[in-house]
Amino acid sequence: MPSLIDIRRRIRSVKNTQQITKAMKMISAAKLRRAQERVVSSRPYGSLLRKVLANVAAAVASDDNAGQNPLLVRRDEQRIMLIVITGDKGLAGGFNANLIRAAQRFGSERSGVAIKMELIGRKGRDFFRKRGADILADHVGLAAKVQYDDLAAIARKAMELYKNEEIDAVYVLYNEFKSVAVQKVALARILPLEIPEQTEPVDYIYEQPPIELLSALIPRYVELEVYRAMLESAAAEHAARMTAMDSASTNAGEMIEKLTLYMNRVRQASITKEIIEVVSGAAAAE
Numbered sequence: 001m002p003s004l005i006d007i008r009r010r011i012r013s014v015k016n017t018q019q020i021t022k023a024m025k026m027i028s029a030a031k032l033r034r035a036q037e038r039v040v041s042s043r044p045y046g047s048l049l050r051k052v053l054a055n056v057a058a059a060v061a062s063d064d065n066a067g068q069n070p071l072l073v074r075r076d077e078q079r080i081m082l083i084v085i086t087g088d089k090g091l092a093g094g095f096n097a098n099l100i101r102a103a104q105r106f107g108s109e110r111s112g113v114a115i116k117m118e119l120i121g122r123k124g125r126d127f128f129r130k131r132g133a134d135i136l137a138d139h140v141g142l143a144a145k146v147q148y149d150d151l152a153a154i155a156r157k158a159m160e161l162y163k164n165e166e167i168d169a170v171y172v173l174y175n176e177f178k179s180v181a182v183q184k185v186a187l188a189r190i191l192p193l194e195i196p197e198q199t200e201p202v203d204y205i206y207e208q209p210p211i212e213l214l215s216a217l218i219p220r221y222v223e224l225e226v227y228r229a230m231l232e233s234a235a236a237e238h239a240a241r242m243t244a245m246d247s248a249s250t251n252a253g254e255m256i257e258k259l260t261l262y263m264n265r266v267r268q269a270s271i272t273k274e275i276i277e278v279v280s281g282a283a284a285a286e
Contacts, residue, residue, distance in 0.1 A: 011263065015256060017248075029242050038235070045224070053218070056210050056214045071159060071163070071191060071219070079114045079166065080170070084119050086124035087233075095240040103117075106173065117133050117134060120230065143237065155219075156223070158226075171189050172190055174236075177232045177239060190225045
């Protein structure tokens with residue numbers, strides 16, 4: 001049976017851990033508010049850009065040169081670039097593990113296909129580097145302060161490889177932010193670009209030829225999709241960490257209660273034993 005000193009030491013250790021988890025929860029909650037605002041504000045812009053892109057595509061549908069845009073050319077997917085967005089830190093529940101499993105499943109479902117990985121986040125980089133994956137590049141620290149230029153550079157690199165026919169498709173794997181309690185692993189193909197169909201085309205008055213506008217909008221759309229994926233992932237990571245730390249704090253509280261009850265029982269048994277010894281000693285002296 002452990003001594004009272006050992007039990008008190010363990011209770012003190014759990015309380016210190018609980019203070020840390022509570023602090024981490026509050027930090028993640030503060031960061032989540034800012035990240036969520038950025039995600040919510042970016043969604044209408046992305047939706048409107050898709051709508052404009054569909055309208056312009058409808059205007060150039062009859063142009064024979066429209067299909068010559070290198071970002072619209074479709075090829076057999078024999079060489080795929082997979083952009084995986086994980087976190088730089090752990091303690092976020094299944095946030096990183098779910099993404100890594102999804103990336104492994106993506107590769108196993110495409111046997112015979114060469115998959116080149118662009119890794120964003122330390123967790124994904126460390127995991128796939130140890131397993132000898134074909135890594136084009138890795139990026140660490142982007143989630144701390146999501147900047148459009150950083151993600152646009154990755155998107156431009158992907159477009160350049162696609163134009164040069166070094167890859168046949170580009171996919172982005174990330175955690176989509178649904179709510180504080182729900183984060184969904186999402187897989188999106190950004191190249192070759194699939195322009196959404198417009199059922200009710202808008203009759204725009206174009207100052208430039210529509211085909212020139214389409215060529216200018218497509219790169220911006222690809223950059224925005226990578227940027228939005230990073231925003232979604234950053235918000236989802238803060239939400240997952242906040243939920244995990246809340247659960248850890250609750251578990252620590254329950255453990256403290258159990259240890260305190262156990263300590264009281266041990267102390268009561270010790271006192272009872274001492275009383276019995278005193279009484280036995282007094283009886284023997286008589």
